[in-house]
Amino acid sequence: MSRNSVRRVLVAAIAGAAAVAALTLVGTGTASAAEPTAAVFTSAAAQPGSAAVVASGVPGEFDVFDASGFDGGFADLSNSTIPDLTPLNLNDKISSAVNNSNTKMCLFTDANFKGQRIEFPPHTQIQQFPVNLDNAVSSVKPC
Secondary structure (H helix, E strand, C coil): CCHHHHHHHHHHHHHHHHHHHHCEEECCCCCCCCCCCEEECCCCCCCCCCCCCCCCCCCCCEEEEEEHHHEEEEEECCCCCECCCHHHCCCCCCCEEEECCCCCEEEEEECCCEEEEEEECCCEEECCCCCCCCCCCCEEEEC
């Protein structure tokens, strides 16, 4: 593994650890179909200006990636309301995301906007979703 590859892996691991530390769970503690628990990625989770995080994605877009570190295949889901990511070949495949839009986006671990809700405020990014949310997103819509 080259020195740059090792450096990239370390930067992604550090940013991922910081994002997990900043992950805030919102809800009553008992999730139900009517009121799922939400994971909120705060601006402290990953900031484009952070020394450890390189700004990624396209300005004005909400981009999701199928690999950590904004790598692999990606899709622009800006302002999209998609109850099932299966037809787009994105179901349970999202590992990192960047929201360069002005719209808060909500991702859900189950189709039809059910399961755990992940709130993604404008101008935030995460290089690696936590283990329990990595490759677990099945639907998306603006919050």
